[in-house]
Amino acid sequence: MNVPGPRSQAWWAPFAPRTPLDAGLLLPAGALAAIGLLLLSSATRTDPGSALVQRQGLSVCLGLALMWVVSRAEPKVLRAYVPAVYLLGLAALVAVLTPLGRTVNGSQAWIALGPGLGFQPSEFAKVSTILTLAGVLGGRDDGGRPGGRAVLLALTLAAPPVILIALEPDFGTALVFCAVTIGMITVSGARMRWLAGIAALSALGLALMWRLDLVRPYQLRRLSVLFHPEADPLGSGYHAAQSRIAVGSGEVFGTGLFRGGQTAGRFVPEQHTDFIFTVAGEELGFLGTASIVLLVTLLLWRGLWITAVSPSSYGTVLAGGVVCWLAFQSFVNLGMTLGIVPITGLPLPFVSYGGSAVIAALAAVGLLDAVKRAREPVP
Amino acid sequence: MALLAVVVSSMMLSVLGRLWHLQIVDGAYYARAAADSRVRTESLPAPAGLVLAADGSPLSSGALVGQGLETWYRAELAGRAGVRQLAVDSRGTVTGVMGESAALPGSTLTTSIDPRIQRLAEQTLASGAAKTGRAIGGAVVVLEASTGRVAALAGHAGRETAARHGGAAEVDTGGLPSSGALVARRPPGSARVITSPAAATAFGFGRPTGIDLPNEAAGAVPDPARHPDRPSASGQDEVLVTPLQLARAYAAAVNGGTLFSPRLATALVRPDGTVARTVVPPVDGRVAVSPETLRGVRHALSVNLSVNLSASRSSDGTLDAYGGPGASWSACYVPAGRSRYVVVVMVPWSGRDTAGTAARAMREGIPRLADASTGT
Numbered sequence: 001m002n003v004p005g006p007r008s009q010a011w012w013a014p015f016a017p018r019t020p021l022d023a024g025l026l027l028p029a030g031a032l033a034a035i036g037l038l039l040l041s042s043a044t045r046t047d048p049g050s051a052l053v054q055r056q057g058l059s060v061c062l063g064l065a066l067m068w069v070v071s072r073a074e075p076k077v078l079r080a081y082v083p084a085v086y087l088l089g090l091a092a093l094v095a096v097l098t099p100l101g102r103t104v105n106g107s108q109a110w111i112a113l114g115p116g117l118g119f120q121p122s123e124f125a126k127v128s129t130i131l132t133l134a135g136v137l138g139g140r141d142d143g144g145r146p147g148g149r150a151v152l153l154a155l156t157l158a159a160p161p162v163i164l165i166a167l168e169p170d171f172g173t174a175l176v177f178c179a180v181t182i183g184m185i186t187v188s189g190a191r192m193r194w195l196a197g198i199a200a201l202s203a204l205g206l207a208l209m210w211r212l213d214l215v216r217p218y219q220l221r222r223l224s225v226l227f228h229p230e231a232d233p234l235g236s237g238y239h240a241a242q243s244r245i246a247v248g249s250g251e252v253f254g255t256g257l258f259r260g261g262q263t264a265g266r267f268v269p270e271q272h273t274d275f276i277f278t279v280a281g282e283e284l285g286f287l288g289t290a291s292i293v294l295l296v297t298l299l300l301w302r303g304l305w306i307t308a309v310s311p312s313s314y315g316t317v318l319a320g321g322v323v324c325w326l327a328f329q330s331f332v333n334l335g336m337t338l339g340i341v342p343i344t345g346l347p348l349p350f351v352s353y354g355g356s357a358v359i360a361a362l363a364a365v366g367l368l369d370a371v372k373r374a375r376e377p378v379p
Numbered sequence: 380m381a382l383l384a385v386v387v388s389s390m391m392l393s394v395l396g397r398l399w400h401l402q403i404v405d406g407a408y409y410a411r412a413a414a415d416s417r418v419r420t421e422s423l424p425a426p427a428g429l430v431l432a433a434d435g436s437p438l439s440s441g442a443l444v445g446q447g448l449e450t451w452y453r454a455e456l457a458g459r460a461g462v463r464q465l466a467v468d469s470r471g472t473v474t475g476v477m478g479e480s481a482a483l484p485g486s487t488l489t490t491s492i493d494p495r496i497q498r499l500a501e502q503t504l505a506s507g508a509a510k511t512g513r514a515i516g517g518a519v520v521v522l523e524a525s526t527g528r529v530a531a532l533a534g535h536a537g538r539e540t541a542a543r544h545g546g547a548a549e550v551d552t553g554g555l556p557s558s559g560a561l562v563a564r565r566p567p568g569s570a571r572v573i574t575s576p577a578a579a580t581a582f583g584f585g586r587p588t589g590i591d592l593p594n595e596a597a598g599a600v601p602d603p604a605r606h607p608d609r610p611s612a613s614g615q616d617e618v619l620v621t622p623l624q625l626a627r628a629y630a631a632a633v634n635g636g637t638l639f640s641p642r643l644a645t646a647l648v649r650p651d652g653t654v655a656r657t658v659v660p661p662v663d664g665r666v667a668v669s670p671e672t673l674r675g676v677r678h679a680l681s682v683n684l685s686v687n688l689s690a691s692r693s694s695d696g697t698l699d700a701y702g703g704p705g706a707s708w709s710a711c712y713v714p715a716g717r718s719r720y721v722v723v724v725m726v727p728w729s730g731r732d733t734a735g736t737a738a739r740a741m742r743e744g745i746p747r748l749a750d751a752s753t754g755t
Binding site: 046183186187242244245246247248249250251252261262264265266267281282285286289290293296297300301304307308320323324327330331334335338339340 | 380382383384386387388390391393394395397398399401402403405406407408409410412413414416417466467468469470474
């Protein structure tokens with residue numbers, strides 16, 4: 001769009017509205033966040049004192065602002081900050097394990113900033129880790145595949161956050177880091193033998209965990225109720241069964257927003273956070289849930305396209321990392337809600353209640369936009 | 380990249396497929412499961428109807444009401460329970476009412492029981508029992524002769540009677556609680572006038588009277604064909620009658636031969652005051668016996684004021700004529716006001732005059748009650 005007048009070269013030039021956010025990213029992400037607010041207000045409607053909607057609304061606004069700021073950044077500039085960002089993320093993950101950390105639902109994953117205010121370092125560590133791994137794996141300016149040293153370095157850098165998060169313990173989030181790491185190594189074009197090696201190591205690790213009894217009993221129960229929902233009807237099975245009942249009862253059209261009896265009766269535990277999708281299932285029906293899945297898919301496809309067309313390998317790996325994160329976490333969340341994946345405490349990106357999560361996810365969308373902008377000629 | 384695209388697409392496709400299955404294929408099932416988990420059904424008990432005496436006061440004779448009339452008229456008295464569907468949340472806390480069908484209160488049962496005669500009968504029976512030192516097994520029946528309605532029915536439950544009197548030969552309640560008035564027992568002495576095998580069937584012996592109370596005994600009448608040489612007097616050995624059977628037989632003798640199936644109930648009245656059902660004692664038969672016999676009975680009952688049936692034939696029927704302690708019986712006819720009552724008293728384990736004394740008390744007491752109510 002040509003605006004009459006002198007061309008501005010001021011410091012705020014990159015922030016000028018001439019270079020809007022990519023609609024293919026902004027629209028699905030914004031729509032998902034808006035749907036999340038609606039579902040949240042429905043899930044909390046029987047609790048008149050709840051301020052969760054206002055808080056989440058504020059988080060979404062912060063996240064959108066951060067997304068816009070991040071999207072303006074030059075990937076090269078971002079790369080320069082990688083060591084600082086990585087160390088900061090790691091420091092927060094260490095801090096959360098000290099008495100500074102706050103325990104919610106058995107995981108010491110929050111740092112309290114004040115009464116009722118806290119943040120979850122593991123969410124920001126997702127962004128910082130993706131930035132770090134992209135810097136390592138997409139390091140070659142000639143666009144060539146990363147060598148063995150780069151892959152080893154990436155694995156070495158990815159290990160501390162995974163271990164720290166597993167110690168909280170937050171097994172689901174640790175898995176996200178693993179998926180992101182493996183996905184980014186794949187996207188970077190590293191040799192297949194590295195991937196095969198990682199797969200072998202993972203299998204070995206799992207076997208070790210099993211042998212050393214590191215698998216917790218509740219994790220086994222969650223796994224078993226996936227195949228036998230009736231096995232533990234009052235514990236893990238209750239959660240899985242209520243989740244499926246709420247989603248299934250919506251049928252094609254749903255009961256209508258704010259009209260779901262299962263939602264009003266609070267039959268599904270953790271419905272405003274990890275199980276927010278059950279509200280959509282009951283109240284919006286298949287039309288609503290399929291639309292949400294479609295929005296997630298559109299966003300991921302746009303991210304895949306950005307990954308594919310990025311001129312730099314750094315951009316490719318960075319965007320690929322974001323896509324892997326959002327795809328894996330969305331799939332695990334939807335899957336556990338629908339009973340095809342064991343129950344793991346992972347929020348649905350953009351939709352679930354959780355300030356840190358939504359801010360981090362929107363910032364990640366900003367990263368995708370930054371990668372996309374990097375391929376456009378600077379005006 | 381292509382690999383990533385395939386992985387992402389198949390993840391989302393599997394989610395969509397699962398959604399299709401849950402919400403569309405099995406949606407109706409889950410909708411039902413959801414509704415079931417949210418709704419708690421509560422029964423709304425219906426207020427039970429009252430049982431009223433003839434004067435409109437609540438009938439207070441416990442056993443007669445509780446184990447008798449309330450059992451017989453259970454459906455009408457109980458009404459129909461309502462149902463309320465409550466919305467509940469996951470903790471079972473009620474969040475609202477989804478639907479309600481109101482309870483239908485039971486009807487009120489009006490009876491022909493005259494509370495004053497009933498009280499007199501119970502007192503009379505109690506004093507008779509006091510004489511024998513045994514509080515169970517006796518009966519006083521007061522029938523309105525011309526209608527077949529029961530004005531009073533006092534008696535003790537029969538289960539203990541059965542045990543104490545040593546078996547089915549004397550007491551036949553079918554093993555269930557019953558009024559003493561419905562329990563079969565050997566009738567003594569001059570009762571053979573109408574309990575002789577020849578007349579017994581005509582007077583309704585050997586079968587339940589059909590009164591509106593549960594657990595009525597049928598009694599027994601010997602088969603005349605088996606005892607062709609032993610009519611009447613010797614045949615009475617095997618006649619078992621209940622005080623109620625005897626009372627309606629005397630009533631038939633007094634009213635000219637109509638054998639009623641006695642009724643305590645007169646009507647069932649709905650809560651709104653409308654009559655659901657009027658109860659009239661059905662005619663169970665006509666007694667085709669000679670006018671002389673009828674006249675004889677009537678004469679015996681009225682002229683002698685109180686015919687002590689057991690006394691009229693020495694020890695027969697009163698004391699261990701059959702190897703065990705017996706009962707004394709007495710019957711009388713009492714005109715009082717516009718009503719004509721037939722009273723039958725039976726006191727087990729008693730001496731020969733116990734029932735007679737009781738019957739005389741009834742014979743004298745009932746007209747006084749009628750006088751009191753008419754103000755004379």
